[in-house]
Amino acid sequence: MRFETSTIKDIAKALGLSTSTVSRALRDRYEISEETKKLVLAYAEKVNYRANPIARSLKERRSYSIGIIVSEIANNFFSQVINGIESIAYDKDYHVIISQSHESYKQEKLNVEHLASRSIDGLLIALSSETQDIDYLRDLYSKGLPIVFFDRVPEDFETHKVIANNFKGAFDATEHLILSGKRTIAHLTNSENLSITKERLGGYKAALAKYHIEFKPELVKYCQHGGMHSAELEQAVTELLPLKPDGIFISSDRLTTGCIMALKKTNPEVAHNIAISGFTNSNLVELFSPSLTSVKQPAFEMGQVATELLISMIEAKRPVTEFETKVLDTELVKMPKQVGSKFL
Amino acid sequence: MRFETSTIKDIAKALGLSTSTVSRALRDRYEISEETKKLVLAYAEKVNYRANPIARSLKERRSYSIGIIVSEIANNFFSQVINGIESIAYDKDYHVIISQSHESYKQEKLNVEHLASRSIDGLLIALSSETQDIDYLRDLYSKGLPIVFFDRVPEDFETHKVIANNFKGAFDATEHLILSGKRTIAHLTNSENLSITKERLGGYKAALAKYHIEFKPELVKYCQHGGMHSAELEQAVTELLPLKPDGIFISSDRLTTGCIMALKKTNPEVAHNIAISGFTNSNLVELFSPSLTSVKQPAFEMGQVATELLISMIEAKRPVTEFETKVLDTELVKMPKQVGSKFL
DNA sequence: GACGTTTTTGGGAACGTTTGCACAGATTTT
DNA sequence: AAAATCTGTGCAAACGTTCCCAAAAACGTC
Numbered sequence: 001m002r003f004e005t006s007t008i009k010d011i012a013k014a015l016g017l018s019t020s021t022v023s024r025a026l027r028d029r030y031e032i033s034e035e036t037k038k039l040v041l042a043y044a045e046k047v048n049y050r051a052n053p054i055a056r057s058l059k060e061r062r063s064y065s066i067g068i069i070v071s072e073i074a075n076n077f078f079s080q081v082i083n084g085i086e087s088i089a090y091d092k093d094y095h096v097i098i099s100q101s102h103e104s105y106k107q108e109k110l111n112v113e114h115l116a117s118r119s120i121d122g123l124l125i126a127l128s129s130e131t132q133d134i135d136y137l138r139d140l141y142s143k144g145l146p147i148v149f150f151d152r153v154p155e156d157f158e159t160h161k162v163i164a165n166n167f168k169g170a171f172d173a174t175e176h177l178i179l180s181g182k183r184t185i186a187h188l189t190n191s192e193n194l195s196i197t198k199e200r201l202g203g204y205k206a207a208l209a210k211y212h213i214e215f216k217p218e219l220v221k222y223c224q225h226g227g228m229h230s231a232e233l234e235q236a237v238t239e240l241l242p243l244k245p246d247g248i249f250i251s252s253d254r255l256t257t258g259c260i261m262a263l264k265k266t267n268p269e270v271a272h273n274i275a276i277s278g279f280t281n282s283n284l285v286e287l288f289s290p291s292l293t294s295v296k297q298p299a300f301e302m303g304q305v306a307t308e309l310l311i312s313m314i315e316a317k318r319p320v321t322e323f324e325t326k327v328l329d330t331e332l333v334k335m336p337k338q339v340g341s342k343f344l
Numbered sequence: 345m346r347f348e349t350s351t352i353k354d355i356a357k358a359l360g361l362s363t364s365t366v367s368r369a370l371r372d373r374y375e376i377s378e379e380t381k382k383l384v385l386a387y388a389e390k391v392n393y394r395a396n397p398i399a400r401s402l403k404e405r406r407s408y409s410i411g412i413i414v415s416e417i418a419n420n421f422f423s424q425v426i427n428g429i430e431s432i433a434y435d436k437d438y439h440v441i442i443s444q445s446h447e448s449y450k451q452e453k454l455n456v457e458h459l460a461s462r463s464i465d466g467l468l469i470a471l472s473s474e475t476q477d478i479d480y481l482r483d484l485y486s487k488g489l490p491i492v493f494f495d496r497v498p499e500d501f502e503t504h505k506v507i508a509n510n511f512k513g514a515f516d517a518t519e520h521l522i523l524s525g526k527r528t529i530a531h532l533t534n535s536e537n538l539s540i541t542k543e544r545l546g547g548y549k550a551a552l553a554k555y556h557i558e559f560k561p562e563l564v565k566y567c568q569h570g571g572m573h574s575a576e577l578e579q580a581v582t583e584l585l586p587l588k589p590d591g592i593f594i595s596s597d598r599l600t601t602g603c604i605m606a607l608k609k610t611n612p613e614v615a616h617n618i619a620i621s622g623f624t625n626s627n628l629v630e631l632f633s634p635s636l637t638s639v640k641q642p643a644f645e646m647g648q649v650a651t652e653l654l655i656s657m658i659e660a661k662r663p664v665t666e667f668e669t670k671v672l673d674t675e676l677v678k679m680p681k682q683v684g685s686k687f688l
Numbered sequence: 689g690a691c692g693t694t695t696t697t698g699g700g701a702a703c704g705t706t707t708g709c710a711c712a713g714a715t716t717t718t
Numbered sequence: 719a720a721a722a723t724c725t726g727t728g729c730a731a732a733c734g735t736t737c738c739c740a741a742a743a744a745c746g747t748c
Contacts, residue, residue: 005487007734018698023736033696050461054407055734057398058703073426073442074627079418086444095462098417098442100430117394118439143349257628264630283418284626286605289633351704362728367706377726399704402733 006047015043026051057119065095066310067115069125071103071226077253077281077299078126081150084303085124092311094121103226105130112136122146122310124303127154129191129226146313146320150306151297153195153325160309161325164297166196169330170203173277173295174249176332178211182247182275186219186240188259189251190226197222200251200279219243227258237262241270250278257282260290279330291335298328350391359387370395401463409439410654411459413469415447415570421597421625421643422470425494428647429468436655438465447570449474456480466490466654468647471498473535473570490657490664494650495641497539497669504653505669508641510540513674514547517621517639518593520676522555526591526619530563530584532603533595534570541566544595544623563587571602581606585614594622601626604634623674635679642672 008026012019017036025032025040026049043049057063068085070078082098089096097115101108108128113136115123123145127134134154141147141159150162177185187204190197201220208215221236237259240248250256256278263271277293285294305326313320352370356363361380369376369384370393387393401407412429414422426442433440441459445452452472457480459467467489471478478498485491485503494506521529531548534541545564552559565580581603584592594600600622607615621637629638649670657664 074423
């Protein structure tokens with residue numbers, strides 16, 4: 001069972017032209033007379049000619065596709081990023097191949113290598129929370145694969161990066177808790193080696209410092225698996241509660257929802273007495289109970305910017321040596337007033 | 345900037361063999377001596393040879409990739425289906441290309457045609473809520489593109505299909521509302537032309553009939569855009585409330601969350617007094633307030649089954665003429681007892 | 689009308705594979 | 719000892735493009 005499509009050869013034969021002429025006419029090259037172009041275009045239209053992208057890729061040694069690695073598409077943050085990526089990519093005639101690492105280093109590496117062997121022209125990647133060793137990426141990069149990092153970026157890798165202003169986002173979220181009267185503010189966060197973890201921790205500390213609240217390391221809990229396992233979260237919550245926090249600042253989408261769930265499950269009676277603010281791009285926050293103050297990242301825009309940078313690298317005639325790290329502002333969406341009311 | 349990789353030619357030259365021998369050795373053909381095979385394999389390993397899938401695709405006239413069309417990946421139902429698809433596809437050495445229709449017919453058609461021109465070997469599709477005309481799919485199908493439908497399937501298209509037991513799911517959800525004492529049960533549902541809409545409406549009616557509750561058409565609201573626009577939902581809710589429903593059965597993921605949001609926004613004071621049951625695979629339902637009873641579809645499994653069917657079609661030596669429609673059972677997840685309590 | 693220019697077209701190699709066929713050498717059969 | 723059969727290998731075409739290079743046609747100039 002295979003497709004029947006007409007090729008450039010067919011057109012050439014039918015019109016008594018050479019394949020080169022047809023190819024050029026279709027690509028609207030200057031050398032071809034208007035007359036011939038019209039002829040070819042009309043016939044191509046008639047037989048519904050579609051260029052074979054595979055053949056084109058082989059010849060041009062590029063696939064017009066870019067690979068994306070995210071931890072999971074079910075996460076609203078990432079799905080919004082992907083929408084941003086697609087919006088630019090399709091415009092510029094690239095298509096995208098999405099892969100999920102599920103926060104696993106092994107899976108991430110496997111996927112990247114799979115994509116690379118599929119001849120992607122470039123890679124957009126947010127590192128998994130497990131990832132420490134990015135030598136495999138360096139390898140591909142040095143072989144000529146353009147890479148742009150977003151959200152979770154490595155420090156020691158010279159290329160374009162797109163991140164949210166994590167420091168400020170974290171600062172704002174923490175300050176918000178402080179301003180609403182909280183003084184014992186816990187911090188639940190991702191794996192220690194992620195860039196976002198460090199930056200957000202920094203914002204958290206800075207906000208505490210501004211209001212002269214002592215930073216207590218025991219109030220910070222790291223989740224190695226980014227909240228992929230509920231046990232991980234329940235344990236963190238269980239360890240945190242004896243310290244009697246009156247607020248929690250949570251550092252990622254998955255952790256935020258997971259933490260609220262763990263709270264409700266393990267300690268429903270206190271769940272509503274702890275103020276929560278956290279990074280999340282969930283479009284369902286309005287439905288959550290307890291409600292929370294959320295830090296929203298400009299996900300769509302991050303995807304767009306990252307894609308523009310990547311495509312500029314792909315299409316650069318000479319190796320790019322000047323790299324930028326774009327930092328986009330987050331938005332603090334405050335929780336409604338009626339905390340704890342039944343009408344939430 | 346382009347990749348440097350070694351090819352079969354390089355290996356052949358280095359080893360003093362012909363490309364055919366190398367090719368055959370790599371594919372472990374019987375004609376090649378063990379000795380030569382070992383030699384080639386060892387060398388290939390050494391130079392980290394990766395077959396160029398583009399060249400292979402061109403030669404074999406297939407791409408080892410399958411296309412997926414869903415309305416949006418941000419929807420947990422679809423992202424779970426995709427996970428199911430990937431689990432099978434990667435096993436069988438296919439890769440998947442995901443496209444989103446965003447419930448738009450135009451976008452859907454565009455994406456399908458884009459995928460088809462990318463030489464996908466097969467297509468897995470859940471129709472958009474706008475889609476009425478599937479002639480473009482018939483066209484591709486008749487040209488030899490294997491297609492398997494899932495979730496939103498057309499009636500008059502002879503191929504494999506995978507759906508949930510929508511009738512029973514709807515019946516159970518409605519019956520649950522009735523058994524908890526509700527008598528004026530509204531039904532908020534998708535575009536009228538979708539298969540799932542009809543089937544779920546059927547289950548809803550059957551449950552009413554079983555308990556001798558009169559079916560009132562005015563209690564049924566259709567959303568043409570599947571809840572992609574919040575205005576659509578707010579209007580539906582506004583029209584519904586004057587009829588004083590004490591329960592609502594909602595027919596899809598997006599609609600369920602959207603409806604609760606619309607309720608909270610337009611009529612927060614009644615939101616908690618209406619019992620809600622609806623189809624949703626959201627993994628955040630436990631956080632919702634008001635809480636709801638949800639009908640969960642076996643999304644992961646649906647993806648797996650659909651992919652197995654598709655791959656069997658792709659790899660069939662002769663045209664497939666016997667088609668099946670797999671129907672998988674849904675699961676009713678009842679809402680917790682303490683409706684309206686502040687501790688939800 | 690011979691010559692140089694410009695415009696338009698065609699031939700054919702190349703991209704990296706796979707595979708039908710031919711063929712050399714070793715082995716067996718007659 | 720010649721013929722037939724096996725084994726293992728190589729040649730070359732093909733998949734559908736793109737593009738370098740050359741050739742043909744059209745035009746202008748003296």
